[in-house]
Amino acid sequence: MIEFKNVSKVYDNGSVALDDVCLTINDGEFVLVCGHSGAGKSTLFNAITQAGAESANYPFCTIEPNVGIVDVPDERLDKLAEMYHPKKVTHAYIEFVDIAGLVKGASKGEGLGNKFLSHIREVDAIVHVVRCFEDANITHVDGSIDPIRDIETISLELIFSDIEMIERRIDRTKKAMKGDKSLATELALLERVKATLEEGLPARSIEYTDDEMTIMKEISLISMKPVIYAANVAEDDFSKGIENNEFVNRVKELAAKEGSQVMPVSARIEEEISQLDGDEKAMFLEELNMSESGLDRLIKASYTLLGLISYLTAGEPEVRAWTITKGTKAPQAAGTFFKMKNMKKMKLYAVIS
Numbered sequence: 001m002i003e004f005k006n007v008s009k010v011y012d013n014g015s016v017a018l019d020d021v022c023l024t025i026n027d028g029e030f031v032l033v034c035g036h037s038g039a040g041k042s043t044l045f046n047a048i049t050q051a052g053a054e055s056a057n058y059p060f061c062t063i064e065p066n067v068g069i070v071d072v073p074d075e076r077l078d079k080l081a082e083m084y085h086p087k088k089v090t091h092a093y094i095e096f097v098d099i100a101g102l103v104k105g106a107s108k109g110e111g112l113g114n115k116f117l118s119h120i121r122e123v124d125a126i127v128h129v130v131r132c133f134e135d136a137n138i139t140h141v142d143g144s145i146d147p148i149r150d151i152e153t154i155s156l157e158l159i160f161s162d163i164e165m166i167e168r169r170i171d172r173t174k175k176a177m178k179g180d181k182s183l184a185t186e187l188a189l190l191e192r193v194k195a196t197l198e199e200g201l202p203a204r205s206i207e208y209t210d211d212e213m214t215i216m217k218e219i220s221l222i223s224m225k226p227v228i229y230a231a232n233v234a235e236d237d238f239s240k241g242i243e244n245n246e247f248v249n250r251v252k253e254l255a256a257k258e259g260s261q262v263m264p265v266s267a268r269i270e271e272e273i274s275q276l277d278g279d280e281k282a283m284f285l286e287e288l289n290m291s292e293s294g295l296d297r298l299i300k301a302s303y304t305l306l307g308l309i310s311y312l313t314a315g316e317p318e319v320r321a322w323t324i325t326k327g328t329k330a331p332q333a334a335g336t337f338f339k340m341k342n343m344k345k346m347k348l349y350a351v352i353s
Contacts, residue, residue, distance in 0.1 A: 071092070204223060204259070235268045
């Protein structure tokens, strides 16, 4: 299931801008795709979902969330379908939510900041779309292309919002300590997290013990959420070599410091691919020397980012991918499905990847 909120726009000269996006996994987990206002979120969203979300060359084109549902690509499921010729094939799915772009001052209510932050706090992971191409015809709200500045603008707004939340938690913990001295360990953790945030670093950059992680999950800080940076590049960057795009290289350096992933993708290419059928798509990808589309890679990476895998069942009634948490034992996963009608006619496949 995939839900998006604001992707990007294709202009007469073929240029594309990328903005913010958001996604949700079928077991209730969400991945937010965010980015600087005007970066091209809605084009990417439309390419994945064919939802027709409004896009334009000005800030805040998207106000209310756009939602789209997309299957998680899985070649193994396709192979099982070829083997069993089932009446029905069911993929795992993700919901993408495309939301309004974020600007400096969002934590104080600038732009659509308060609404944006309320949406992003509800998700479980983030795909941050970053503009990594030059094009004078596509407006940037800051007047120039600088992916690191754009990332820091959004990251700092999220961190400012987290500081306010952690300060409130610290105040409550201090009051509660008057009657419960066992909270001293929690208070020390909160003070350490606050100090890290005040240095401009995300909460996810800290190493936590299992007990500390349990506490952090209760607080739900935005900067604790895992991130994939989707580097939106020009169409010819893949033929020239992504390694030659200095914008992308700078994003990779930043991502490495915080343990995040970087996924180069061209919104222009993905939009063209989304309009092709199976054979045409394969030929187009071959011409670009690509084994699969950037969006397929992004969807798979988002699924993995949430710590999810697919548990496959196969038989004549249905071949299906079930979403489970990575590390779930096969007997535990199978127990969920044994009550299904015609289950005796199906085989179970535990897939770890």
